[in-house]
Amino acid sequence: xxxxxxxxxxxxxxxxxxxxxxxxxxxxxxxxxxxxxxxxxxxxxxxxxxxxxxxxxxxxxxxxxxxxxxxxxxxxxxxxxxxxxxxxxxxxxxxxxxxxxxxxxxxxxxxxxxxxxxxxxxxxxxxxxxxxxxxxxxxxxxxxxxxxxxxxxxxxxxxxxxxxxxxxxxxxxxxxxxxxxxxx
Amino acid sequence: xxxxxxxxxxxxxxxxxxxxxxxxxxxxxxxxxxxxxxxxxxxxxxxxxxxxxxxxxxxxxxxxxxxxxxxxxxxxxxxxxxxxxxxxxxxxxxxxxxxxxxxxxxxxxxxxxxxxxxxxxxxxxxxxxxxxxxxxxxxxxxxxxxxxxxxxxxxxxxxxxxxxxxxxxxxxxxxxxxxxxxxxxxxxxxxxxxxxxxxxxxxxxxxxxxxxxxxxxxxxxxxxxxxxxxxxxxxxxxxxxxxxxxxxxxxxxxxxxxxxxxxxxxxxxxxxxxxxxxxxxxxxxxxxxxxxxxxxxxxxxxxxxxxxxxxxxxxxxxxxxxxxxxxxxxxxxxxxxxxxxxxxxxxxxxxxxxxxxxxxxxxxxxxxxxxxxxxxxxxxxxxx
Numbered sequence: 268x269x270x271x272x273x274x275x276x277x278x279x280x281x282x283x284x285x286x287x288x289x290x291x292x293x294x295x296x297x298x299x300x301x302x303x304x305x306x307x308x309x310x311x312x313x314x315x316x317x318x319x320x321x322x323x324x325x326x327x328x329x330x331x332x333x334x335x336x337x338x339x340x341x342x343x344x345x346x347x348x349x350x351x352x353x354x355x356x357x358x359x360x361x362x363x364x365x366x367x368x369x370x371x372x373x374x375x376x377x378x379x380x381x382x383x384x385x386x387x388x389x390x391x392x393x394x395x396x397x398x399x400x401x402x403x404x405x406x407x408x409x410x411x412x413x414x415x416x417x418x419x420x421x422x423x424x425x426x427x428x429x430x431x432x433x434x435x436x437x438x439x440x441x442x443x444x445x446x447x448x449x450x451x
Numbered sequence: 452x453x454x455x456x457x458x459x460x461x462x463x464x465x466x467x468x469x470x471x472x473x474x475x476x477x478x479x480x481x482x483x484x485x486x487x488x489x490x491x492x493x494x495x496x497x498x499x500x501x502x503x504x505x506x507x508x509x510x511x512x513x514x515x516x517x518x519x520x521x522x523x524x525x526x527x528x529x530x531x532x533x534x535x536x537x538x539x540x541x542x543x544x545x546x547x548x549x550x551x552x553x554x555x556x557x558x559x560x561x562x563x564x565x566x567x568x569x570x571x572x573x574x575x576x577x578x579x580x581x582x583x584x585x586x587x588x589x590x591x592x593x594x595x596x597x598x599x600x601x602x603x604x605x606x607x608x609x610x611x612x613x614x615x616x617x618x619x620x621x622x623x624x625x626x627x628x629x630x631x632x633x634x635x636x637x638x639x640x641x642x643x644x645x646x647x648x649x650x651x652x653x654x655x656x657x658x659x660x661x662x663x664x665x666x667x668x669x670x671x672x673x674x675x676x677x678x679x680x681x682x683x684x685x686x687x688x689x690x691x692x693x694x695x696x697x698x699x700x701x702x703x704x705x706x707x708x709x710x711x712x713x714x715x716x717x718x719x720x721x722x723x724x725x726x727x728x729x730x731x732x733x734x735x736x737x738x739x740x741x742x743x744x745x746x747x748x749x750x751x752x753x754x755x756x757x758x759x760x761x762x763x764x765x766x767x768x769x770x771x772x773x774x775x776x777x778x779x780x781x782x783x784x785x786x787x788x789x790x791x792x793x794x795x796x797x798x799x800x801x802x803x804x805x806x807x808x809x810x811x812x813x814x815x816x817x818x819x820x821x822x823x824x825x826x827x828x829x830x831x832x833x834x835x
Contacts, residue, residue, distance in 0.1 A: 306528070306590060313583070333572035341579025342612075345586070345605055352590055352598060409569060409629055 285325055292318035305351045309344060316340045328407030456558055464545070464564045471544050475699040476506045478758055482699075485762040513692040521685050523593045532588025533686065533693035539584060540700035543577040546570040547707045548632045550717050550747035554736045562717075562747060563632065570631035571619060574708060578615075578663060582608045584697065589682035600681030603671050603773065610780040611662035611669075617788035618655040621795040622712060625649070625804065635716035646713040648804045650811050651791050653713045655784050660705040662780070664698060667765040671773055706757035707750075714753050717746035 278286070295318060298311035316339045323332035405411060416424050480495065480502065487494025495502035520529055550562030567573060582605050589601020622645055623629060626637045638644045646653045662669040683694045710716060725745065730738030771779070791807055798806030 304525075306525075306587075310528075310587070329567065329569050330572070333569050333576050336576040337572065337579050341576060341582075342609065345579075345582055345609060348583075348586055348590075349602065349605060352586070352602060 281325060285322070288318050288321045288325070292322070306348070309347050309351060312347075313340050313344050316344070323407075326407060327404055330409040330412055331407065453558070456560060459553070459558075459560050460564075463560070463562065467544055467549065467564050468541070471541065471700060471703060474703050474754075474758075475696055476510075478699040478702060479509065479695075480506050481758065482762050482765075485759065486766050489763070489766040510692070513689050516688040518688040518690065519685075521593060524685065525591045525593070528587050528591035529685075530690070532584055532591055533690045533697075534584075535587060536581065536584025536697040537693045537700075539577055539581040540697040540704070543574050543701075543704045544707065546573050546631055547704070547711060548635055548716060549707075549750060551743045552739075553743060554739050561632065562743065566630070566632060568628070568630045568633075571623065571629045571634070574631075574704075575612075575616060575619075579608075579612055581663075581697075581701070584694075585682050588686070588694070592682075592685035594685050596679045597682050597684045600684070604665060604682055607662055607665075607669065607671060607776060607780075610777060611659040611784070614655055614780060614784035614788050615659035615663065617785065617792060618649075618652040618659065619712070621649055621652045621788075621791050621807070624792070624795055624799060631711055635711050635718065638715040639718055641715070641718075641720045643804070644713065644715040644718075649713065649791075649795070649807055651787065651807050651814075652795075653709075655788050655791070656713070657709065658779075658784060660709060661761070661764065662776075664701045664705055664761070666698075666702065666761055668768045668771050669776060670770060671776060702758060702761050703754065706754045706761070709757050710750060710753035717743075717750040719746070719749045722746065 292315055295311045295314040299308050299315060302308040302311060316335060320332040320335045320340075323329075323335060483505070484494040484502075495505040498504040498508045520526055545564040546567060548561065548563040548566075552559050552561045554560075585604045585608075586601045589597040589604070592598070622634060625645070625648065626634045628634065634645075661667075665671075683691055686694060722742070722745075726739070726742040729742045732738065733741065787810070790810060794806050794810055798804065
């Protein structure tokens with residue numbers, strides 16, 4: 268215990284920020300799963316995304332932080348909220364909460380946890396520690412990210428954009444009104 | 452970072468915060484005065500000289516009204532809604548450069564709350580969060596009309612955000628930076644103001660700014676005739692005040708954003724000559740500071756013009772129908788802004804900055820031709 272306290276005292280301001288953000292992220296992530304009301308769940312998920320953006324900023328990845336907020340918190344979560352408001356899930360929907368689904372959820376969640384722990388403990392995936400010689404504080408800035416994306420990773424980048432285009436066209440095709448359809 | 456610099460920085464942040472609130476307060480007064488002027492009446496003129504105390508009287512009225520929470524409403528979310536609206540509105544003015552820089556001693560401090568190299572993305576992120584205030588409030592009210600208003604508002608904001616972002620991309624391509632200060636510095640000479648190099652982008656951006664602020668002609672989320680009062684039907688007292696106030700803050704921030712993105716920010720013609728004359732006659736530091744002050748005044752003049760423009764449009768143009776709004780957003784503005792990006796890129800390839808005028812010219816020609824071809828409407832017979 269005292270060892271932990273000593274370690275805690277030696278933290279820098281960034282270290283404290285990291286711990287606060289990590290605890291907040293975990294708490295709000297737990298709230299996402301445990302909340303009875305789906306709207307509360309979505310709001311907690313938004314809070315989680317904010318904590319993750321805070322972590323990105325701590326890692327000097329400003330661009331990723333901003334894009335995370337814009338895309339996830341600003342667009343995708345709005346659509347989540349939208350759908351939930353339309354579905355009106357307020358009344359307790361007990362049909363979908365049978366013992367079978369609960370068991371399946373526990374098994375899937377447990378498997379995911381085991382897999383993640385294995386990945387983090389794998390020797391080949393160990394993240395190298397901080398090295399002051401090769402450290403560049405500008406790595407995560409938008410200019411460097413853009414240069415990297417458009418030089419080394421041009422093929423995956425373009426493939427991803429083609430995938431998005433296909434998904435968009437597919438969504439439009441599925442949502443299109445056929446000639447004889449009713450208006451809504 | 453020195454302690455003095457930190458103190459001055461804190462002072463600047465406080466001043467910007469205060470100015471934002473003050474301007475939003477007096478925008479409510481200005482709105483009613485402009486409405487009075489456009490409708491040929493006087494507007495508020497009882498509270499204080501020229502009715503200048505009217506905003507304070509209104510605030511007092513708001514505070515003393517009954518703060519009502521509907522019985523079946525989800526209480527905390529009902530309170531959270533207006534708070535979120537206010538918070539996101541106030542956050543966005545942090546990255547706007549209000550002036551060049553203040554010098555004292557050996558320090559040079561930019562007139563800006565925070566200078567980050569992703570300023571445009573920051574504003575974009577905050578704007579995209581603004582919709583939560585409306586959605587949470589509308590849903591928590593437990594009222595069909597509020598929910599419908601909230602859903603309308605959300606779909607409108609999401610739809611117009613896309614065109615807003617795409618019209619911005621053309622500017623980012625010309626500047627090569629996401630920092631607002633870099634974008635303003637790029638427009639140092641008068642004919643390089645982005646409104647001259649990006650006329651189409653400016654019009655798209657302006658339209659989308661109107662839609663994002665929920666201002667007429669796009670104020671469908673609070674359309675009284677269809678939705679009682681929209682997302683804030685159930686709100687009263689200062690919670691309603693927060694929603695209304697957030698709209699005025701958004702208007703101020705949008706005006707500041709438009710002026711700094713398209714109208715050169717704190718730049719004005721012959722500003723270098725003025726700067727040189729001032730530093731020559733008053734010494735390096737005082738002259739520079741006074742030149743900065745003049746630039747800031749010019750910037751605020753631009754902002755006030757755009758706030759006036761917002762009001763002018765509100766009291767002139769009627770509301771759109773909802774399907775018209777969606778058609779305009781998805782079928783007109785988004786394709787046009789993509790075309791704008793492509794043409795700007797082609798122009799940059801050959802180092803020509805003014806290529807987007809081509810689209811404007813083509814569009815004007817098409818509009819004139821279609822209006823010339825359209826059957827002449829018959830003059831309505833006049834009654835005696």
